Amino acid sequence: MKTLNINILPYSMFAIAIASVAMSNDAVAKLNVLATTTDLGAITREVGGDFLSVDVVAKGTQDPHFVEAKPSFMLKANKADLLIAVGLDLEIGWLPSILRGARNPKINPGSPGYLEIGPTAEPLDAAKGNLTRAEGDVHPLGNPHVTLDPIRVGNIAVTLARRLGELDSTNASTYLERARAFKKRLEEKTRAWQARIDKSGVKKIVTYHKTLTYFFSRFKIQNVAILEPKPGIPPTSGHIIQVIGIIKEQKVPLVLVENFFDPAVTRKILQEVPGVRSHTVPVSIEGEPEIKTFDDLYENLTATIEGSHK
Amino acid sequence: MRHSVLICALSAIVLSISASTFAQEGGTSTDTAAAAKRAGKGLNPDTGVNFLGLYRKSVQGNDSAAPNPNGFSFQEAELQFSADVDPYLRAVGLFSIGEVESSAPNGPHDHEFGLEPEEVYLESISLPSVTLKLGKFKAAFGRHNILHTHAFPFLDAPLINDSLLGEEGLNDLGASASFLVPAPWFVELTAQGMAANSETLYASTNPNHLAGVAQLKNLWDLSDDTTLELNLFGTTGKNRFDGDSNAYGTDLTLKWRPSVGGKYRSISWTTEYLNGYVGGDFGEETPAFGPRLGGIASWVQFQFAQRWWLQARAEILGLPQAEDLDSTKRQSVLLGFFPSEFSGFRLQYNRLTQPELPTDHAVALQWNISIGAHPAHLY
Numbered sequence: 001m002k003t004l005n006i007n008i009l010p011y012s013m014f015a016i017a018i019a020s021v022a023m024s025n026d027a028v029a030k031l032n033v034l035a036t037t038t039d040l041g042a043i044t045r046e047v048g049g050d051f052l053s054v055d056v057v058a059k060g061t062q063d064p065h066f067v068e069a070k071p072s073f074m075l076k077a078n079k080a081d082l083l084i085a086v087g088l089d090l091e092i093g094w095l096p097s098i099l100r101g102a103r104n105p106k107i108n109p110g111s112p113g114y115l116e117i118g119p120t121a122e123p124l125d126a127a128k129g130n131l132t133r134a135e136g137d138v139h140p141l142g143n144p145h146v147t148l149d150p151i152r153v154g155n156i157a158v159t160l161a162r163r164l165g166e167l168d169s170t171n172a173s174t175y176l177e178r179a180r181a182f183k184k185r186l187e188e189k190t191r192a193w194q195a196r197i198d199k200s201g202v203k204k205i206v207t208y209h210k211t212l213t214y215f216f217s218r219f220k221i222q223n224v225a226i227l228e229p230k231p232g233i234p235p236t237s238g239h240i241i242q243v244i245g246i247i248k249e250q251k252v253p254l255v256l257v258e259n260f261f262d263p264a265v266t267r268k269i270l271q272e273v274p275g276v277r278s279h280t281v282p283v284s285i286e287g288e289p290e291i292k293t294f295d296d297l298y299e300n301l302t303a304t305i306e307g308s309h310k
Numbered sequence: 311m312r313h314s315v316l317i318c319a320l321s322a323i324v325l326s327i328s329a330s331t332f333a334q335e336g337g338t339s340t341d342t343a344a345a346a347k348r349a350g351k352g353l354n355p356d357t358g359v360n361f362l363g364l365y366r367k368s369v370q371g372n373d374s375a376a377p378n379p380n381g382f383s384f385q386e387a388e389l390q391f392s393a394d395v396d397p398y399l400r401a402v403g404l405f406s407i408g409e410v411e412s413s414a415p416n417g418p419h420d421h422e423f424g425l426e427p428e429e430v431y432l433e434s435i436s437l438p439s440v441t442l443k444l445g446k447f448k449a450a451f452g453r454h455n456i457l458h459t460h461a462f463p464f465l466d467a468p469l470i471n472d473s474l475l476g477e478e479g480l481n482d483l484g485a486s487a488s489f490l491v492p493a494p495w496f497v498e499l500t501a502q503g504m505a506a507n508s509e510t511l512y513a514s515t516n517p518n519h520l521a522g523v524a525q526l527k528n529l530w531d532l533s534d535d536t537t538l539e540l541n542l543f544g545t546t547g548k549n550r551f552d553g554d555s556n557a558y559g560t561d562l563t564l565k566w567r568p569s570v571g572g573k574y575r576s577i578s579w580t581t582e583y584l585n586g587y588v589g590g591d592f593g594e595e596t597p598a599f600g601p602r603l604g605g606i607a608s609w610v611q612f613q614f615a616q617r618w619w620l621q622a623r624a625e626i627l628g629l630p631q632a633e634d635l636d637s638t639k640r641q642s643v644l645l646g647f648f649p650s651e652f653s654g655f656r657l658q659y660n661r662l663t664q665p666e667l668p669t670d671h672a673v674a675l676q677w678n679i680s681i682g683a684h685p686a687h688l689y
Contacts, residue, residue: 059534059569061569061570062569062572062573063573066573068567068687068689069686069687069688069689070529070531070537070689071496071498071527071529071539071689072495072496072529072531072537074490074496075490075495075496078439078490089684092684092686093651093684093685093686093687094686094687095686096686097686097687097688097689100435100441100686101490101498102490103437103438103439103440103441103490104438104439105435105436105437105438106438108435108436110397133650133652133681136650137650137651232650232651233649233650234616234617260573261573262571262573262574262616
């Protein structure tokens, strides 16, 4: 009997300790947010600050169309209170597998814990009429690279803040204030970036994929040719010859290759067209180690266009 | 009868638990983005068609009565449908169209085709940390057994899978519960109860015979670029000889895809070992193998360009070796070209060494085509 009493004491203390830790954790519990891309992760951190715990699936160096549904992401999704995705079929090849593996009804499509921001961001290039895959890897609902427009990103931050406020009403006003401050900052900087791009005189650019559509639309640049003959199809020599023709004819000064693509294809262009510049650019946060915020991302693109990039 | 009662009971559990979960979350606002997507897609199920054709040339295939005769053949077509049924359930139907044994007097010279439900099941979508499944499905029995023909890493299944589990694999009517275990790495525990009808290992016609399947799946992220997966799995149940059959296995996969440049190169190396036993009084009949059969397959898949893969596989059937009989061995090399996510052309060479038969050399070209809904890929 004496032995039993001695044994109960440490167990009771342990149970009390566990209970108190659990209660204290509840008191300061942060919302867990899982973002599909580093850009969405960055918006979430801007809006949520220290009130949120943020994880990201795709790395900034990866093509977001092709990410593997690693089970470790399912584990993160299982613990998420909110999943934020671009939608517009960007993640169609991998997010459904992560969601099914996560077994977390809180973040099922249609639930408050699931937010697709692409459709709310006035997508461009939405299909009109019937589509066929003979046109390549097309996105019928619109171009999904919406986070390359600073104005749209500001609006997305406000949309996200509202959703976070629904999930965490205590901090709702803080989320909205932070989102509005972020939006204002981007709007002000957009005017400065626009002035610099206008001053550079660059009006036409060739890219590898239609990734920079929103950036070009915002800053009044024409994407006159794409190195991929069709979305998702690698460049062919015949198509590159056509693109070289367009570059010469329209006096295009710049070719940009998104940094998850192989830039080797631009060698022929540089040989054939003297004076044309070619750069590999990050198009996502963390696409390069020094690109940590949206300010860094758009600043780098602007500097590359005006030719002041180191 | 007993297993139909079990299925009904599990079905009731799925519905009642998921209904209670939904009730707790009732009145949630509908996401505008999801609504926009639904509006775009309509409420029709995601529908896809996948078909596989082959051109084959081998020494053994010169005999037109051989199981894999030379020339063009229609390997399989798969019709796939999937959709959320309601807030609680998702349904999947996968039907396979393939050549069946001919009933015509000329036997194998006449081509006859049949439609078979390969997988038709419903699964829970509103339960936390668990997925319940009910219907006909591929058992969680190792890495290869769950794959459909179009997703096989090679044109054919490993010899041990074909010999131990039959052409269709371990695939039958049943119920399944799959738990995501809270652990620092990915741990999934799956328990399944199925009709013991699957050919070769069980082939029971007694409706009271059930087979149990269990699998423990582990996956570790060794780095941002590399993962290691280890599965342990087993099955046991009554067979057509009224005896017990059982099988177990393990597989190990190392995958590497760099975060920088991963669009153009990756490597995956899988090794899978299976071992099975058929017991009971065979009488006049002969079991498909036995009483014990083991085998190993190990394959490497190397992506060396955006659309190109080079692969190699080595297999031993009869590990441990059967009495008085050499093991069967096969080596394969495959070159794959995938013009897009939706089409692939693969050229495979097999060298097959069987006991008491001359070594066979076979070459086959496969075209693997998908149309319809964009598939969500498994890892």
